Amino acid sequence: MFVPASQRISAGDVYFKAEDGMKAVVDRYRKDLAALDARASGRVTPGMLAPVRVALPGQDAKVKLEEVATVGVRDGTTLVVTVFEEQTLKAVEQAIYDAKLPGVIPQKTDQRTIKVPIPKPTVEARQQLATTAQRHAEDARVHVRKHHQTAAKKGGFKKHSEELDELQKLCDRYIGEVDKILTEAKKKAK
CATH class of the missing domain: 3.30.1360.40 (Gyrase A; domain 2)
Incomplete structure (x- = not known):
């Protein structure tokens, strides 16, 4: 079936839209952790x-x-x-x-x-930060994967296609960023 060029979604558009969504998820996660850290650190x-x-x-x-x-x-x-x-x-x-x-x-x-x-933070409060950070990290990972799935469906990419591989690399990169932020938060909680 022929689809006019004006109605085709280019792979680049799908990729960049997914990247923007994933970046927003990571930024929101970073902001949420900063607020939690401020409370747990006693500032x-x-x-x-x-x-x-x-x-x-x-x-x-x-x-x-x-x-x-x-x-x-x-x-x-x-x-x-x-x-x-x-x-x-x-x-x-x-x-x-x-x-x-x-x-x-x-x-x-x-x-x-x-x-x-405002009371000084206790050891339990810092441990609570780590637990909450872990929960928020999993939520962020889920949202990043949802952006990946949505982009894969919208783009109509075939299995093992170059576009799908690039989209997976993008997803892995942002999930890695979430993990890196979580590792830093856990270090601060100790």
Whole structure:
């Protein structure tokens, strides 16, 4: 059957699309591990409270913490949350509790400020990092393989074709990159 050139998918397009997808997976994995590493290493950053969502009185939807307060770091071990309006303090304090961040207990200091001491990471926290990194690595590998399969189907490559071999090399390269990132994370966790 003849397929017009305008309707054919070139092998290069499929390859580059697969490569972009695989690269995005590896970049997302690297970013996720960096966030985990920051928590397990004991570095205190305002981003630690990013998952906190505040339920304001009279509003149906929850809002991000940074929409109602600023978060700063004091002494490298404590986060300081300063609300914009005094009446939101109680809701912010409750939201920090509700976020169930491990070992985090907010302490009200005045009408607009909450201190959040961040505990030092334990050996268990570092081991948890390694376990979580392993789980995320497997997810990343699965997504890289899915991009490989999708590209192979879209390209309609025959078994043992040169295009399929190149696609497999690409897949192997990105899976190797995931493994390398995982090895580094495990070294840091020790």
